[in-house]
Amino acid sequence: MNQVDLHLHTTFSDGTLTPTEIIEISANRGLKYISITDHDSTEGIDEGFKAARQYSHLELIPGVELSTDVPGTEIHLLGYFVDQNDSEFQNTLSVFRDSRKERAKRMVKKLSDLNVKISWERVQEISNGASIGRPHIAQAMVESGYVNYPKDAFDKFLGRNAPAYVERIRLTPSDAIELLVKNGAVPIMAHPTFAIPNMNKDGLSKLTEMLVEMKEAGLAGLEVYYGLYSTEDTNKLRTIAEDLELICTGGSDYHGSGNPEEAKIGTVGPPVTTMDLLKNSRKMT
Numbered sequence: 001m002n003q004v005d006l007h008l009h010t011t012f013s014d015g016t017l018t019p020t021e022i023i024e025i026s027a028n029r030g031l032k033y034i035s036i037t038d039h040d041s042t043e044g045i046d047e048g049f050k051a052a053r054q055y056s057h058l059e060l061i062p063g064v065e066l067s068t069d070v071p072g073t074e075i076h077l078l079g080y081f082v083d084q085n086d087s088e089f090q091n092t093l094s095v096f097r098d099s100r101k102e103r104a105k106r107m108v109k110k111l112s113d114l115n116v117k118i119s120w121e122r123v124q125e126i127s128n129g130a131s132i133g134r135p136h137i138a139q140a141m142v143e144s145g146y147v148n149y150p151k152d153a154f155d156k157f158l159g160r161n162a163p164a165y166v167e168r169i170r171l172t173p174s175d176a177i178e179l180l181v182k183n184g185a186v187p188i189m190a191h192p193t194f195a196i197p198n199m200n201k202d203g204l205s206k207l208t209e210m211l212v213e214m215k216e217a218g219l220a221g222l223e224v225y226y227g228l229y230s231t232e233d234t235n236k237l238r239t240i241a242e243d244l245e246l247i248c249t250g251g252s253d254y255h256g257s258g259n260p261e262e263a264k265i266g267t268v269g270p271p272v273t274t275m276d277l278l279k280n281s282r283k284m285t
Contacts, residue, residue: 002269006035006061007078007190007223007251011128012044013065014135016256019048022265027055029266033275035080035251037063040096041131042084061278064093065190066180068173070210073195074160077176078223078249079185081282089183097131099169104132110164111137111157116146134158135257142258151259173210174217181218186281188221188249189214191228192237199233204240211244220281225250225270227263247277 008022009015017025019036026034036048045062052060064079083089108120118140127136138153147153157164173189180187189211193199196207211222222241224234225248241248250270252263 001029001031001266003030003032003272004034004269004274005031005251005254005266006033006037006063006080006249006269006274007065007226007253008034008036008265009038009065009253009255010036010044010048011130012041013038013131014127014133014255014257019044020051022254023048023051023055023058023060025265027052027058031058031266032272033059033061034265035061035063035078037065037078037251039065039067039131039133040093040100042082042090042093043130045082045084064180064185066096066171066176067168068171068176069167070173070195075173075192075195075210075214076190077173077180077219078188078190079180079183080188080249080278082180082185083183086183089179092179096169096171101132103166103168104134104137106166107134107137107158107164110166111141114157114163116141116157116164118144118146135255139257149259150257151261173214173219177214177217177219184282186220186278187214187218188223188247189219190223191226191253192222193226193229193233199236204236208240208244211240211246215244215246219246221247221249221278223250224248225268227252227254227268228261247274247281249274249278 010019048060062082064082066077068075122140138150141153177187196203224237252268254265
């Protein structure tokens with residue numbers, strides 16, 4: 001078990017556990033540092049802070065995850081030490097969440113046209129007032145028997161270039177990094193293999209180009225440790241991060257989705273020394 005897990009989702013976006021439950025599990029597993037990083041939302045942070053007060057050995061890092069687009073793929077960015085009381089930042093997140101809702105409605109309509117009949121009302125019930133995303137639609141599809149696991153829904157219907165996919169508000173990585181830096185957060189590129197699936201020579205070269213450009217905009221780190229990485233991928237990403245002087249971060253990206261390969265809380269993460277690097281980077285923003 002690791003002592004650091006900097007990528008966790010709660011019921012305030014597309015996770016299945018409340019912030020309190022995330023804190024309790026993390027504390028019981030002996031973690032020292034965790035970050036709640038919900039999609040386009042920091043609404044679970046206050047509950048997380050309240051729960052974390054019961055555990056002196058555990059520190060909660062307030063975080064967020066933003067989705068951005070580049071030609072042919074998408075890049076997710078994590079922001080650590082986010083100021084959830086920044087009203088301008090919250091207004092922007094609200095716009096993103098409203099866009100997510102409209103996008104999800106259009107996906108449900110596309111699914112219906114494909115004879116995949118799930119109700120918008122059920123998707124809303126599953127989200128339970130949280131920031132609606134594709135995982136909520138995927139869960140409704142599992143319940144209705146159209147797929148066995150949420151991952152299957154993404155592969156067959158909801159992923160980029162799949163028949164029910166709908167584009168969202170266009171946000172570039174540089175725009176998102178600027179938004180996070182202005183807030184005082186530390187920007188990190190999440191799960192880079194999602195953007196560049198093939199870690200061959202050409203893929204690594206393309207990723208390096210992306211990272212150089214994002215670092216110029218203020219990127220501070222790269223998610224080197226992640227639940228779905230092979231050891232080889234982790235080593236390649238660590239080399240790139242070190243060459244570019246980016247902080248090597250990581251986490252499980254736990255959602256409680258039910259996908260069989262999903263990493264559990266605390267099973268993936270960077271060394272504890274990463275926290276000093278992140279805190280020092282925060283001071284420089």
